[in-house]
Amino acid sequence: MSQIENNKGSIQVQNLNVYYGERHALKNLNIEIPKHKLTAIIGPSGCGKTTFLKCFNRLIETNENVNITGQFLVDGQNIFDPKxxxxxxxxxxxLLxxxxxxxxxxxxxxxxYxxxxxxxRNKTKMAETVEYYLKQASLWEEVKDRLHSPASALSIGQQQRLCLARGLAVAPEFILGDEPTSALDPISSKHIEQKFIELKNQYTIVVVTHSLRQARRIADYIVFMYLGEIIEHGPAKELLSNPQHQLTKDYVTGEMS
Amino acid sequence: MQGKFIEEKIFKVLMVFSTLLIIIALGTILGSIVVKGLPALSWEMLSQTPKGGFYLGKSGGILNAIAGSFYIAIGSTFFALFVSIPVALYINIYRKKFSKYSNFVRLCLDVLWGVPSIVYGALGFSLMLIIGLKTSLLAGILIVTILIIPVMIRAMDEVMKTVPKGLVEASLALGATKAETALKVVVKQTLPGIVTAILISFGRAIGDAASVMYTTGFTDNVPESIMNQAATLPLAILNLVSSPIKEVQAKAYASALVLTIIILALSIASRMLTKKYTKNKL
Amino acid sequence: MSDKTRLQFDYRLKGLMKLFTLFAVLTLFIIFIGVVFKSYPILKTNSIFHFLFSSEWFPQKEKFGLFPFIVSTLWVTAIAMVLAVPFCILASIYLSEYADKKIIGWITPLIDILAGIPSVIFGIWGIIVVVPFVRDYLAPFFGKVSTGYSLITGGIVLSVMIVPVMVNILLEVFATVSKGLKEASLSLGATKWQTIKNVLLRKAAPGIVSAIALSLSRAFGETLAVLMVVGNVTKVPHSMLDPGQPLPALIANNYGEMMSIDLYDSALLLASLVLFIIVLIFNIASRLILRKMERNLG
Known part of the structure; x- marks a missing residue:
C-alpha cells in the first residue's frame, strides 16, 4: 500500500488554536481521529465542539476575525496551508x-448540485447518482415520484436525509455531523442514527452531539471538550464507563450539563 | 477547473467597480455643489431677503427661503410627532407587534411613503380650494405633516419593534398600565431612536419641494404669520436656477449648498445618535 | 394617583392612539378617493383609454391626451432602471458577501447620506454635471445635437436617486438568506461565487424583484430632479436624446395655471391618478413579497 492510500481517511490535529478576535476559542488541541469509526465530540454547550467541527472543512473561515494556528492534517496534508x-x-x-x-x-x-x-455533465450518470444516493439515505421510495418538485416541500426529517444524500453525492471521505438530529423528531433521528452506523464502514464520521445518550448509542470513540480544550478522549466504552478526569466524570454522570 | 475562479475574479472586479461608482456619484454630487456654490456663498446670502433686482443678479439673499423652510420643517415635524408617537406605540405595545392589524397599518404606511409628493401637493391644493384655505405657511405645514407622518411612524416603529417583549411584560407585571409602560419604559428606552426618526423626518420636510409648490406659494419676505405665503429653499433654488443670468444661477448653487449642509448636518447628527445608542445597548 | 384615574388615563390614551392610527391609515384611502373624485369630471367626457393613448395635449381646446407624458415617463424610468439595477445588484452582493466590516462601516453611511439628499439637489447636480456631459459628449457620440436637457439626462439623474432605495432593500434581502444555507453549498465544495450564483441569488430572487419594483415606483413618481433636467417639451419623444416631460413634471409645471380652464384641473389629477395607481400596484406587490421573505426567515 502506498503512503497516500495509507493516509486516506485519516485526520491528525496538532497544536490547533483558534482565536475569535481576542477570545481564545480552541486551546491547543491535539488528537488523532480514528479511521472508519464514528467519533462523537461531546461537552457542555459553549465548549467549542461546533467551532472544532467547523475547522474540519474550514467553514470556520466564513466568520469575521478568525485566527488559526497549528496543523490540521487530513490525509497527511495540512488543510490550513495557504496553498x-x-x-x-x-x-x-x-456536512450535516x-x-x-x-x-x-x-x-x-x-x-x-x-x-x-x-x-x-453526463445526464445519465447524474440520474444514476440521484437514485443511488437517495437509496443510500433511505429516501428514494418516498420521493421517487416527485424528484422535480422543490426540496423545501419535504418534511424536515426527509430534508435532513436529503441533505445526507446530497453530501454523499460528492463522494466525500468524511462525514461531519453538527448535532444533526437536534431539530428532528424521534423517528427521523433514529433514521439518521441508523444511517450513520451503516456508513461508518466506508467513511470516517465525526459527530458533535449534546446528547450523551446519542453518543452512547452510536459512537465508537469519544472526545470530551470543556471550555475550548480537549479534556479526555478514548474508545467510547472505556471513556463512558471509566472516565479518568474529574470533569469528564461529572459530565458523564450528569452532574454537569 | 480554473474557470470557476476566473469567473469569480471578473465578477469581483465588477462588484468593486459598481460600489466605487456609487461612491463616485455621491462624490460628484457633493463636490459639484461645493465647487459651484461656495464662491457665491456669502453672509449676505444667508442674512438678507431678496432686494430689488435680486432675480436679475443684484444684491440680497435667501433668508426668506431659509426661514420659510425652517418654519415648515419645524411646524410639520412638531405636528407629525404628535401623531406618530401614539401610532408607533399603539401598534407595538397596545396591539401585538406582529399581529395582522399592526402589519396592515405598516403596509398602509409603507405605501403612503411611496406616494409621490407631487400627488400630495396637487390633491392638497384641490382640498384647500374646497375648504377655502389660501396658499399659506399653514397649508404648507399641514401638507408636509401628512407627507412625513408615514416616514416618522415607520422610523420609530423599527426601533420600537426591537424592544424586548420581556421588558414590556416586566413593567406590566409590576402593575403598571399599558399607558405607563408605553410612556415611561418604551419611550425612554427608544428615545435616541425617536430622535433619529425626528431628524430623518425633518430632513424630508425641509427638502421636499413638490408638495409645497402650490400650497405654500412664494414670497420675498420672511413670513410673519402662518397665514402668509412663504418661500422654501428647494423652490428658491428652482426659481434661481431657471434664470438665464449667470450670477443668479450662481445664487442657486449657493442656496443648494446651504440646503446640502443642512441635510448633511442632520444626517451626521442622526448617525452619531444611532452609534451612541447601539454602544449604550452593548 | 389613584388606580381609577390611572386606568382612566390608560383607557383615554388608548382611544386617542386608536384614533390617530385610524387617521394615518385612512390618509391612504382619502388620497385615493380624492384623486378619483377629482379626475371624475374628465373621465365622464371620454374613456380612460382615450386619454392614455391620445397624443393631443391642447388644454385651451380641452384636449388632454396624456400619451406624450406617459411615453416620457416610461423612457426616463426605463433608462434609470437599466443603469441602476446591474450596479446596485453587484454592489449589494459585494457589500453583503465580500466586503469586510470596515468597508461596510464606511459605505453604509454614504448610502444613507445619498438617501437623504433632497431631489432638488439631484436636479442641481444634473444641471452642473449631467447636462454638459450629455450635451458635449454623449449626444456628439451618437452624432446628434442636444441641449443636454433630455430624457437620458433625466434617466441618469434618476438612476443615482434610486440607488439608496435599491441597495438598502437588497442588503436586507440578502441578509434574510441564512448563513447555514450558504454553508450547505460551501460544504459541498462550491466556491463562494458558485454559492452566490446558485444559492444566494436564487433564494433572494423574489426579494430582488421587489427591490426593483419598489425602486421603479419611486422612479415613476420622482418630480423635481427630473423636471429640472428633462427639457419639458410636450411632444412624443422618439429617442432618448430628445427632451420630454414625464407625468410628475407635467403636474408640477402646469398646476398653477389651470384655474381658468374647466377640465384642466381634472386632467392633471387624472395624471396623478395614473401615477398613484402604478405606484400603488408596484408598492403593495413588492411589500407583500418582502414581508413573506422575512417571515420565512423565522
Whole structure:
C-alpha cells in the first residue's frame, strides 16, 4: 500500500488554536481521529465542539476575525496551508448541519448540485447518482415520484436525509455531523442514527452531539471538550464507563450539563 | 477547473467597480455643489431677503427661503410627532407587534411613503380650494405633516419593534398600565431612536419641494404669520436656477449648498445618535 | 394617583392612539378617493383609454391626451432602471458577501447620506454635471445635437436617486438568506461565487424583484430632479436624446395655471391618478413579497 492510500481517511490535529478576535476559542488541541469509526465530540454547550467541527472543512473561515494556528492534517496534508484549495477540502467532507438546509431547487437538483459544481455533465450518470444516493439515505421510495418538485416541500426529517444524500453525492471521505438530529423528531433521528452506523464502514464520521445518550448509542470513540480544550478522549466504552478526569466524570454522570 | 475562479475574479472586479461608482456619484454630487456654490456663498446670502433686482443678479439673499423652510420643517415635524408617537406605540405595545392589524397599518404606511409628493401637493391644493384655505405657511405645514407622518411612524416603529417583549411584560407585571409602560419604559428606552426618526423626518420636510409648490406659494419676505405665503429653499433654488443670468444661477448653487449642509448636518447628527445608542445597548 | 384615574388615563390614551392610527391609515384611502373624485369630471367626457393613448395635449381646446407624458415617463424610468439595477445588484452582493466590516462601516453611511439628499439637489447636480456631459459628449457620440436637457439626462439623474432605495432593500434581502444555507453549498465544495450564483441569488430572487419594483415606483413618481433636467417639451419623444416631460413634471409645471380652464384641473389629477395607481400596484406587490421573505426567515 502506498503512503497516500495509507493516509486516506485519516485526520491528525496538532497544536490547533483558534482565536475569535481576542477570545481564545480552541486551546491547543491535539488528537488523532480514528479511521472508519464514528467519533462523537461531546461537552457542555459553549465548549467549542461546533467551532472544532467547523475547522474540519474550514467553514470556520466564513466568520469575521478568525485566527488559526497549528496543523490540521487530513490525509497527511495540512488543510490550513495557504496553498491548499479550499473547495477540494470541502469536497472531502460531507456536512450535516443542525437543521437541514435544502438548497432552493428541486430534490433532483439538490443531489446533482455537488457533482455539477465539480464538473459532471453526463445526464445519465447524474440520474444514476440521484437514485443511488437517495437509496443510500433511505429516501428514494418516498420521493421517487416527485424528484422535480422543490426540496423545501419535504418534511424536515426527509430534508435532513436529503441533505445526507446530497453530501454523499460528492463522494466525500468524511462525514461531519453538527448535532444533526437536534431539530428532528424521534423517528427521523433514529433514521439518521441508523444511517450513520451503516456508513461508518466506508467513511470516517465525526459527530458533535449534546446528547450523551446519542453518543452512547452510536459512537465508537469519544472526545470530551470543556471550555475550548480537549479534556479526555478514548474508545467510547472505556471513556463512558471509566472516565479518568474529574470533569469528564461529572459530565458523564450528569452532574454537569 | 480554473474557470470557476476566473469567473469569480471578473465578477469581483465588477462588484468593486459598481460600489466605487456609487461612491463616485455621491462624490460628484457633493463636490459639484461645493465647487459651484461656495464662491457665491456669502453672509449676505444667508442674512438678507431678496432686494430689488435680486432675480436679475443684484444684491440680497435667501433668508426668506431659509426661514420659510425652517418654519415648515419645524411646524410639520412638531405636528407629525404628535401623531406618530401614539401610532408607533399603539401598534407595538397596545396591539401585538406582529399581529395582522399592526402589519396592515405598516403596509398602509409603507405605501403612503411611496406616494409621490407631487400627488400630495396637487390633491392638497384641490382640498384647500374646497375648504377655502389660501396658499399659506399653514397649508404648507399641514401638507408636509401628512407627507412625513408615514416616514416618522415607520422610523420609530423599527426601533420600537426591537424592544424586548420581556421588558414590556416586566413593567406590566409590576402593575403598571399599558399607558405607563408605553410612556415611561418604551419611550425612554427608544428615545435616541425617536430622535433619529425626528431628524430623518425633518430632513424630508425641509427638502421636499413638490408638495409645497402650490400650497405654500412664494414670497420675498420672511413670513410673519402662518397665514402668509412663504418661500422654501428647494423652490428658491428652482426659481434661481431657471434664470438665464449667470450670477443668479450662481445664487442657486449657493442656496443648494446651504440646503446640502443642512441635510448633511442632520444626517451626521442622526448617525452619531444611532452609534451612541447601539454602544449604550452593548 | 389613584388606580381609577390611572386606568382612566390608560383607557383615554388608548382611544386617542386608536384614533390617530385610524387617521394615518385612512390618509391612504382619502388620497385615493380624492384623486378619483377629482379626475371624475374628465373621465365622464371620454374613456380612460382615450386619454392614455391620445397624443393631443391642447388644454385651451380641452384636449388632454396624456400619451406624450406617459411615453416620457416610461423612457426616463426605463433608462434609470437599466443603469441602476446591474450596479446596485453587484454592489449589494459585494457589500453583503465580500466586503469586510470596515468597508461596510464606511459605505453604509454614504448610502444613507445619498438617501437623504433632497431631489432638488439631484436636479442641481444634473444641471452642473449631467447636462454638459450629455450635451458635449454623449449626444456628439451618437452624432446628434442636444441641449443636454433630455430624457437620458433625466434617466441618469434618476438612476443615482434610486440607488439608496435599491441597495438598502437588497442588503436586507440578502441578509434574510441564512448563513447555514450558504454553508450547505460551501460544504459541498462550491466556491463562494458558485454559492452566490446558485444559492444566494436564487433564494433572494423574489426579494430582488421587489427591490426593483419598489425602486421603479419611486422612479415613476420622482418630480423635481427630473423636471429640472428633462427639457419639458410636450411632444412624443422618439429617442432618448430628445427632451420630454414625464407625468410628475407635467403636474408640477402646469398646476398653477389651470384655474381658468374647466377640465384642466381634472386632467392633471387624472395624471396623478395614473401615477398613484402604478405606484400603488408596484408598492403593495413588492411589500407583500418582502414581508413573506422575512417571515420565512423565522
Amino acid at each position: 491548499v484549495e479550499i473547495t477540494s477540502i470541502r469536497k472531502k467532507m460531507g 448541519s443542525q437543521r437541514p438546509y435544502p438548497l432552493p431547487m428541486s430534490i433532483y437538483d439538490n443531489i446533482t 455537488g457533482p455539477r459544481i465539480h464538473g459532471e
